Every structure is written in C-alpha cells, then in structure tokens.
Amino acid sequence: MYDFAFHRPASIRKAASLAADEDAKLLAGGQTLLPTMKQRLAAPEALIDLSGIEGLTGIAMKGRTLHVGAMSRHAEVAESPVVREAIPALAALAGGIGDPHVRNLGTLGGSIANNDPAADYPAACLGLGATIATNKRRIPADDFFTGMFETALQDGEIITKVLFPVPRRAGYAKFANPASRYALVGVFVSKRSRQVRVAVTGAGPGVFRATDMEEALSKRFAARSLDGVSVPAGDLNDDIHASADYRAHLVGVMAKRAVDAA
Amino acid sequence: MTTVAMTVNGDSVSADVEPRTLLVQFLRENLLLTGTHVGCDTSQCGACVVHVNGKAVKACTMLAVQCEGAEVTTIEGLADGDALHPMQAAFQEHHGLQCGFCTPGMIMSAVDIVNRHGGAPDEATIRKQLDGNICRCTGYHNIVKAVAAGGAAMDVPAREAAE
Ligand SMILES: Cc1cc2nc3c(=O)[nH]c(=O)nc-3n(C[C@H](O)[C@H](O)[C@H](O)COP(=O)(O)OP(=O)(O)OC[C@H]3O[C@@H](n4cnc5c(N)ncnc54)[C@H](O)[C@@H]3O)c2cc1C
Ligand code: FES
Ligand code: FES
Numbered sequence: 001m002y003d004f005a006f007h008r009p010a011s012i013r014k015a016a017s018l019a020a021d022e023d024a025k026l027l028a029g030g031q032t033l034l035p036t037m038k039q040r041l042a043a044p045e046a047l048i049d050l051s052g053i054e055g056l057t058g059i060a061m062k063g064r065t066l067h068v069g070a071m072s073r074h075a076e077v078a079e080s081p082v083v084r085e086a087i088p089a090l091a092a093l094a095g096g097i098g099d100p101h102v103r104n105l106g107t108l109g110g111s112i113a114n115n116d117p118a119a120d121y122p123a124a125c126l127g128l129g130a131t132i133a134t135n136k137r138r139i140p141a142d143d144f145f146t147g148m149f150e151t152a153l154q155d156g157e158i159i160t161k162v163l164f165p166v167p168r169r170a171g172y173a174k175f176a177n178p179a180s181r182y183a184l185v186g187v188f189v190s191k192r193s194r195q196v197r198v199a200v201t202g203a204g205p206g207v208f209r210a211t212d213m214e215e216a217l218s219k220r221f222a223a224r225s226l227d228g229v230s231v232p233a234g235d236l237n238d239d240i241h242a243s244a245d246y247r248a249h250l251v252g253v254m255a256k257r258a259v260d261a262a
Numbered sequence: 263m264t265t266v267a268m269t270v271n272g273d274s275v276s277a278d279v280e281p282r283t284l285l286v287q288f289l290r291e292n293l294l295l296t297g298t299h300v301g302c303d304t305s306q307c308g309a310c311v312v313h314v315n316g317k318a319v320k321a322c323t324m325l326a327v328q329c330e331g332a333e334v335t336t337i338e339g340l341a342d343g344d345a346l347h348p349m350q351a352a353f354q355e356h357h358g359l360q361c362g363f364c365t366p367g368m369i370m371s372a373v374d375i376v377n378r379h380g381g382a383p384d385e386a387t388i389r390k391q392l393d394g395n396i397c398r399c400t401g402y403h404n405i406v407k408a409v410a411a412g413g414a415a416m417d418v419p420a421r422e423a424a425e
Contacts, residue, residue: 003281003282004281005281008327030323030324031323034324035323037282049328051328075317099308099395100318100371100375101308101320102305104317104319105319105320105323105324
C-alpha cells in the first residue's frame with residue numbers, strides 16, 4: 001500500500017471540501033478500499049475517514065420510511081430492533097454479508113458506493129425502491145446503480161443515508177459463493193401496495209430488476225407464480241464460479257425462496 | 263508520520279506511524295505483540311482478529327490511525343497473569359489446535375461469539391459464526407467443541423441469538 005495523508009473530519013461539510021480533491025478517497029469501513037489499496041489497484045493521496053461524523057449514523061423510522069445512516073455497520077443493521085421490526089428481510093440480508101468481522105466494520109454507504117456486482121445491499125436498495133440521500137441530492141435506486149462498480153455519484157459526493165419505504169412483504173435469498181461469501185446469485189423481492197419489485201444481484205454485470213418476474217408476481221405474490229418465468233442467460237456472467245445457464249437457473253430458485261421468505 | 267494513541271490490553275500506548283500502517287503491523291512491530299498473526303493479509307483468514315472497542319475485527323484490514331482513542335484487546339490481553347482465560351483453557355483441553363497459527367484469531371472470535379450470543383452457543387451458531395476464521399489443520403471439529411466448552415465456562419448469561 002502506498003502512503004497517503006489521513007483526515008478525520010467531524011462534519012459532512014468539512015469532509016466534502018476535503019473530498020473535492022480528486023486524489024482523495026472517502027474511507028468508511030475499509031473492507032473493500034483497504035484490500036484494494038494493498039493490491040495497489042487504488043492509490044489515493046489522501047483518505048478521508050467518515051467515522052468521526054455524527055450526521056452519518058443512526059437508524060430510525062420517519063413516517064413509513066426507514067432511514068439508515070450511511071455509516072451504519074452491517075452488524076448494526078442486522079441487530080437493530082427498528083430494522084427487524086420494519087423490514088426483517090433487510091436485517092437478515094445485512095446479517096448474511098461476509099463474516100462477523102467484516103460486518104463489524106463494513107457500512108451500507110461503502111457497499112452501495114462500491115456497487116460490486118455481487119454485493120448484497122444493492123439488491124435491497126433496488127428491490128425496495130429505496131432513495132439514496134447524498135450531501136447534494138436524493139437519487140432513486142433505479143437511477144443510482146449504473147453498471148459494474150459504477151454509480152450515479154459524482155466525484156467527492158458523499159452518501160449520507162438511505163431511505164427505505166417499508167413494504168408490506170419482502171424477502172431476500174442468496175446463494176453465497178462458498179469461498180468469498182459474496183452472492184453468486186441473490187434475489188430481493190418486495191411488495192408494497194400494488195407494486196412488486198424483484199432485484200437480482202451477483203448474476204449479471206450489475207444489479208438489475210427482473211421485470212418478467214415482477215409482472216408474474218403482481219398477479220399473485222406466490223412462489224408458484226414464477227413457474228416457467230426465467231431471466232435470459234445471455235445477459236448473465238459466465239466465469240469460473242458458475243456458468244451463465246447455472247446462474248439463470250439459480251435466479252429462478254432464489255426468487256422463489258425469496259418470495260417464500262417474504 | 264502521524265501520532266496515534268490508543269489503549270491496548272489496558273495500557274495506554276502511542277507512537278508515530280505512517281498513516282498506511284495497519285493495526286496488525288502496529289501491534290506486532292511497534293508493540294511487539296506478536297500473538298496476533300497475519301495469515302493471508304487479504305481479509306480472508308481471520309488469523310489477525312482482535313477486539314476494537316469490544317468488537318471483533320480483522321487487524322489486517324484496519325489502519326492503526328483508525329483506532330485513535332480506541333480500546334484494543336489482543337490475545338495477549340485475555341489471560342489473567344498465569345491463569346489462562348476460560349476460552350484458552352478450553353482450546354487446550356479439547357485439542358482445538360494443531361500448528362496453532364490460526365488459534366489467536368480463533369480464540370478472539372470465539373470470545374466475541376460468546377459475548378454476542380450468550381454462554382451456550384449451539385453447534386450450528388458456532389460453525390456459522392466462525393465463517394471468517396480459516397484453519398488449515400484441525401478440520402474444525404475440536405475447535406467447535408472448544409468454543410462450546412469455553413463458552414459454558416465463561417459465565418456469560420445465555421441470550422437469544424442475535425442473528
Ligand atoms: C472477506 C470479505 C467478505 C465480504 N463479503 C461480502 C458479501 O458477502 N456481500 C457483500 O455485499 N459485501 C461483502 N464484502 C464487502 C463488504 O460488505 C464491504 O464492507 C463493503 O463492500 C464496502 O463497505 P465499507 O464500508 O467497508 O467501504 P470502504 O471499503 O471504506 O469504501 C468502499 C468505497 O466506497 C466509497 N465510500 C464509502 N463510504 C461512502 C459514502 N458514505 N459516500 C460515498 N462514497 C463512499 C469509498 O470511497 C470507496 O470507494 C466482503 C468483504 C470482505 C473483506
Ligand atoms: S491476516 Fe487478516 S484476515 Fe488473514
Ligand atoms: S491449527 Fe494450524 S491453522 Fe489452525
């Protein structure tokens with residue numbers, strides 16, 4: 001790892017002004033960024049540690065919306081009584097990320113800013129129709145995840161929290177890669193009034209909505225509605241971990257399990 | 263160089279370090295606490311697990327400067343003088359190690375599991391919660407036995423599983 005200057009600002013405003021320098025990077029839980037820097041795939045000249053900023057933490061219900069601060073650690077979300085009550089599928093998803101040590105440091109904001117194509121949280125954000133709040137604006141999840149490791153964030157823009165509308169039902173099922181524990185395929189389903197959402201992670205170059213499945217589940221929200229509905233394998237990843245056909249098959253299986261869990 | 267100060271196993275320590283210094287490097291090279299091991303250096307194996315403010319973390323995936331003001335406990339901080347911590351004693355008793363390389367991380371994770379799940383975690387919980395600790399020798403069976411026995415000896419009240 002190359003050396004860098006280290007900053008620990010106490011306010012979002014200060015962090016944003018430090019982040020305006022294009023050679024600086026934000027540091028949240030460090031569970032992706034530090035390994036990347038060790039491999040010299042990233043070599044920022046400065047790190048801006050967000051852990052000293054009060055405004056980025058906290059989990060609370062506001063009306064029918066669950067607000068989760070960007071610096072909330074995976075373990076905090078998994079164990080939060082507020083999350084467990086409002087959206088148990090979200091707590092379960094957070095509790096299934098990586099391992100206990102990763103969950104103690106890794107954060108919601110870091111995970112979605114990174115947008116790893118096999119990460120769990122992007123599926124929850126897209127599958128729940130969440131809104132990502134930054135220091136500059138609010139971005140609907142549908143517009144936030146733009147591609148592999150790509151998001152709508154501008155340079156230096158800081159995610160402050162994520163707003164999750166509380167669904168009537170929601171479920172997440174993940175087939176974890178046994179070595180990395182990332183999702184080989186993960187499917188998040190939710191139903192809120194008449195809207196059904198199905199978000200798939202791990203299978204393709206980035207998280208996406210399975211619209212045929214959404215349509216089928218809109219008629220009847222039951223695993224059986226998904227019989228015969230599939231996602232085209234042509235668009236899916238094909239690598240040493242799994243073929244595209246196998247991933248397509250897993251999407252169907254995980255979607256049914258997610259509906260059953262909802 | 264920046265100055266970093268923290269409490270390690272109850273002692274206040276401080277040193278001038280480069281910001282890129284990992285917590286595990288700081289512990290091993292500055293403080294000469296070499297009980298915390300580096301197995302992979304890629305966040306996978308858990309040999310480097312220590313507690314920071316009571317939470318188990320991988321010390322190879324945290325910077326020393328992130329621990330400014332923190333309370334850190336390493337494997338060296340568990341025993342009470344010559345008396346082994348109940349979890350250490352259980353690993354010895356149940357043959358929960360062979361080469362011993364993974365053991366400091368295993369024991370720090372095991373203590374954390376008991377702290378979070380209460381005194382008598384069941385086998386499934388123990389196996390699931392040891393996800394982040396890899397052992398090349400034992401096949402895990404005796405580690406799981408040791409964690410169960412150590413947990414029972416730790417005198418932590420039973421609790422509803424947190425996850
Ligand atoms: C062994 C291991 C297993 C893992 N398994 C899984 C898994 O099963 N599922 C899964 O989803 N993830 C997994 N992860 C990744 C983990 O969830 C990371 O914590 C997460 O991807 C990144 O979050 P972080 O807080 O550590 O961010 P960091 O590593 O600190 O930062 C990641 C990126 O996000 C940017 N960033 C951070 N916070 C913000 C913010 N508030 N606003 C804007 N940009 C920001 C940083 O600049 C950086 O580019 C695993 C990691 C490890 C090491
Ligand atoms: S050395 Fe830290 S996880 Fe392997
Ligand atoms: S005892 Fe040798 S690696 Fe676990």
